[in-house]
Amino acid sequence: MKKQGTINNYFKSSSKKFGLSPRKSPKKGEVATTELQKARRRRRSKKEIEEDKVKEEAWKKEMKLKKKALIAESRAKYNDFVKKWNMKREDLECEDLKELPNLHPVECKNLANEYFGDVAMFMEFFTAFNKILETKDFFPHGISFELLVRSITVNEPAGPLSDLLQLLLCRIFGLLEGELEEIKQTDLKVNPYLIPDRRNTEWNKLSALAARTDMWVRKHHGVPLAQLQLDTSTISEMVRLHLLTSGSVSDKSKEAKWRYELDKYDRLWLNF
Numbered sequence: 001m002k003k004q005g006t007i008n009n010y011f012k013s014s015s016k017k018f019g020l021s022p023r024k025s026p027k028k029g030e031v032a033t034t035e036l037q038k039a040r041r042r043r044r045s046k047k048e049i050e051e052d053k054v055k056e057e058a059w060k061k062e063m064k065l066k067k068k069a070l071i072a073e074s075r076a077k078y079n080d081f082v083k084k085w086n087m088k089r090e091d092l093e094c095e096d097l098k099e100l101p102n103l104h105p106v107e108c109k110n111l112a113n114e115y116f117g118d119v120a121m122f123m124e125f126f127t128a129f130n131k132i133l134e135t136k137d138f139f140p141h142g143i144s145f146e147l148l149v150r151s152i153t154v155n156e157p158a159g160p161l162s163d164l165l166q167l168l169l170c171r172i173f174g175l176l177e178g179e180l181e182e183i184k185q186t187d188l189k190v191n192p193y194l195i196p197d198r199r200n201t202e203w204n205k206l207s208a209l210a211a212r213t214d215m216w217v218r219k220h221h222g223v224p225l226a227q228l229q230l231d232t233s234t235i236s237e238m239v240r241l242h243l244l245t246s247g248s249v250s251d252k253s254k255e256a257k258w259r260y261e262l263d264k265y266d267r268l269w270l271n272f
C-alpha cells in the first residue's frame with residue numbers, strides 16, 4: 001500500500017511564491033559573531049547605566065547642597081530680622097503702628113474721675129497679693145470694685161474701710177513676727193562697719209523718736225503694739241501708733257544686720 005501524503009504538498013512556500021530565497025540556518029562562525037555583538041551591546045548598556053547612576057548621584061548631591069544653601073540663607077535672613085526687631089527704637093519708627101481706638105470715659109455714680117486711678121491701683125494690689133494678705137478671712141466674697149468705692153465715699157465707722165485697715169495691719173504684724181522668728185534661727189556674722197552709718201542725720205532722729213514711741217507703748221499698755229486689741233474702735237489709734245513706731249530698729253541691732261544682708265543679696269540677684 002502507498003503511504004498517505006502530507007498536507008504540505010498541497011501548499012507552496014512563500015519564498016517560491018514571492019521569489020525569495022529560502023532561510024538557511026546560520027553557521028558556527030556566524031553564531032559566534034552575533035553573540036559577540038550582543039555581549040558588546042550589553043556591556044555598552046551597563047556602562048551607560050553606571051554613567052547614568054553617577055550622573056544621578058551627582059545631581060542629588062548638587063540638589064542637597066542647594067537646599068542647604070537655601071536653608072542657611074533663610075536662617076540668616078530670619079536672624080537678621082529678629083536682631084532688627086529686637087533693637088531699641090522709637091515708637092514712631094515701628095512698622096505695625098495702628099490708630100488708637102476711641103476712648104470712652106468711665107463714669108461712676110459715687111466716685112469722682114480723679115480717684116478712679118487710685119481705686120484701680122488698690123484693686124490691682126489686693127488681687128496680686130491675695131494669697132499673702134489672706135483677704136478671705138475678712139472678706140469671704142472677695143474685694144470688689146464697689147466695695148473699695150464704698151470704703152472711700154461712704155462714712156461708716158464699722159464699714160469696709162475699717163475692715164481693710166484691720167486686714168493690712170494684721171498682715172503687717174504677722175509678717176514682722178515671721179521675720180523675727182527667721183532672724184532668731186539664723187546665725188548672723190556681719191561686720192557692723194559694713195552697715196551704713198546714719199549718725200547725725202535726720203533718719204537717725206526719726207529712728208530714735210520711733211524707738212521712744214515703741215517703749216511708750218510697752219510701758220503704758222504692757223504689751224507690744226502687735227498684741228494690742230484691734231477693732232473698729234481702736235483702728236485709728238493703732239494706725240497712728242504703727243506709723244510712729246515704724247523704723248524703731250537701730251543700726252547695730254540683729255534685725256538691722258539681717259535686713260542689710262537680705263537687701264545685699266537682693267541687689268546681687270538683680271545685678272545678675
